Amino acid sequence: MSNAETAGPAAKRKPDISPERCDYTKFLDIVSSKWSALILYALEDGPVRFGEMGRRIEGISKKMQTQTLRQLERDGLVHRELTPSIPPVVDYSLTPLGRSLIGPLQELKRWASIHHGEVMQARDNYDRTLERAD
Amino acid sequence: MSNAETAGPAAKRKPDISPERCDYTKFLDIVSSKWSALILYALEDGPVRFGEMGRRIEGISKKMQTQTLRQLERDGLVHRELTPSIPPVVDYSLTPLGRSLIGPLQELKRWASIHHGEVMQARDNYDRTLERAD
DNA sequence: CGGGATCCCAAAAGATACTG
DNA sequence: CAGTATCTTTTGGGATCCCG
Numbered sequence A, B: 001m002s003n004a005e006t007a008g009p010a011a012k013r014k015p016d017i018s019p020e021r022c023d024y025t026k027f028l029d030i031v032s033s034k035w036s037a038l039i040l041y042a043l044e045d046g047p048v049r050f051g052e053m054g055r056r057i058e059g060i061s062k063k064m065q066t067q068t069l070r071q072l073e074r075d076g077l078v079h080r081e082l083t084p085s086i087p088p089v090v091d092y093s094l095t096p097l098g099r100s101l102i103g104p105l106q107e108l109k110r111w112a113s114i115h116h117g118e119v120m121q122a123r124d125n126y127d128r129t130l131e132r133a134d
Numbered sequence C: 001c002g003g004g005a006t007c008c009c010a011a012a013a014g015a016t017a018c019t020g
Numbered sequence D: 001c002a003g004t005a006t007c008t009t010t011t012g013g014g015a016t017c018c019c020g
Helices: A023-031 A036-042 A050-056 A062-074 A096-131 B023-031 B036-043 B050-056 B062-074 B096-131
Strands: A078-083 A089-094 B078-083 B089-094
Touching (some): A023 A036, A036 A096, A062 A078, A062 B096, A096 B096, B036 B050, B036 B062, B036 B078
Antiparallel strands (some): A078 A089
């Protein structure tokens, strides 16, 4: 308290929100990549093999599938089980930690399914209003 | 049904998950940028002026603040109110749509605050296991 | 079958300078 | 005060080819 930094009358002064401290940022860090949630969904009903998963998720490449799975595995959300036969068999499944994410994720899907129309309409409106301003 | 596409015995064949159709993808499209949720949080307790917001959010640049606010405004989550005095005063606030997002977002913060430690530990573990494999 | 390695591109974000 | 404009850097993702 030695510093003459006594706050002004408006009260709020110094930063109280930061990316590093925000838990939502931590969440994004884990599952904001394009394919991560999609992979979690594919695993929702039980273990799935790599190839099967690839066929179920439209448009994913082997590279992105592998890369995203590695991240999820590294974060402890997904378990990888290799059966070293020839050809090899690799099964992926949710860990308990991974499964604990399904609930919150479904909340978001609900929000989006309910409100996405409003968002699109707001965008339209915003864009058309700008056009008229030329 | 003219196509001889009768499914094999393993049942699951064609893609049933896609980025375009997934509601979670739509959600990410709206609030996955680095600063968007932080700005929503800054508005949680009521209207805030541009400068005040900037001081509250650590590390944000004016450019990113403006850019993110424009996106949120375009999507109908944030309302912008300009008082054309000199110098100008601009207040930002949540719209009802924006406020409807706060709940789901808090779910995620809760998940992250509870489980982030496990994730970090899993990462550590994964990385150290890899190091030993040289 | 289930990857790894490499190259390339587009989008997001940051730095800096200028303005009504 | 609250922006805009421009430039550069960083990151994420896709394409392609190779491997045990």
